[in-house]
Amino acid sequence: MKQYLSIWGALLVASVTPAALAQEIKADAQAGAGKVAMCIGCHGIQGYQASFPEVYKVPKISGQNAPYIASALQAYKKGERRHPTMRGIADSLSDQDIADVAAYYANQAEQGGQAGQGSAVTAKAHDPSPDVAALIAKGACFSCHGEGFAKPLDPSYPKVAGQYADYLFSALKAYQHEGSGKLVGRNNPVMAGMAKQFTTAELKQLAGYIGSLPGPLQTIPEQRFR
Template identity: 35%
Template sequence: MNIINKYIAFAVDVLTLSTVTAHAAGDPEQGEELAYTCMGCHGITGYRNAYPSFRVPKLGGQKAGYIETALKEYRSGTRSHRTMHAQGSTLSDQDIADLAAYFQGTEMATDSVTAADIGELAALNTCLACHGAQAAAGMVPTPATLSAQHEDYLVHALHQYKDGERTGTVMSAFAGMLSDDDIEAIARFYSRRDDGLHTPKKSN
């Protein structure tokens, strides 16, 4: 078994054996009302974060479980971003569930990537165990949908994992194996797919 396959097996073992985290049932209509502050950045196509500069991630169609985990990490400070911590600190668990339900419901996205799509880039095989079309269901925490995400955001996120600025047992292990060229290639591959995430539209 090569190192890539070992890490894939490790990821599946860790994620499928994790204790399932209870999430409150989200109300997408209430989430839409709460999302007005989110839409000031995430509802504008191509809107950029400053220092460091990258396009803010697309949330339309993102998995609710992933959004809930991310917002709770911002709220607690275990994931670092000054603006997102300030926003998250005002949210209850129910608010977070409502927002997650709303963003997921703005057309559900899928990661339909298979091994046949990725050609010879071995590094992309590490992504498939969790983010690919054949990923095991019920993983905890919920893996993000990557297809059609902004390239510069994906580069930023992978470097955060690689440099230890963002925590996550599986992602830190995977990112630690990646060269800068691997990171650029993975981000470029996912960003050019047209079957995934989108910028949600602002309500009138």
């Protein structure tokens, strides 16, 4: 019972904190456009692949929820997410910068039209195999990310439908390393508890299915990269 309450307490903190920050700081997407110079070299190239500390495509973030982007950047800044490059970038941003950058990427998909991939949810999500359906039920994934993984129940949770499968797989593994001190670890008690239930092969199955779904996330190239 105590563990159950602690998980829901963490969920409450995760959902309240971004909202509280939003009341204190007014995000400016237009200002954010001038603050993404360090972002576009990876997130502004379709299919760009990171090579350290693990090889995977960098995530699509255009069209992602602004509160989630902001909370992720804050987590890198605090060391709750351990990735050397992202930690260095987040450390250079003020809270106002983070809010502006998050607003910019959340709004960029609407401005980018069909310039990116997966710019709209135009296809119906296909049903998972029985094995994957059992994994989704075991992880209670829909309780946060919503049916189809594209409509999270709170904007502080990410849209993940259509995200690169290899990135999702790497992120899920990172939650398994909570508290290990590894370069790729992520400290989130809810996601860590979920991810640690599964084998590596099962996480790969989940990531593959979620990545195959239609979703709103995009990578919109900068003009110089088109």
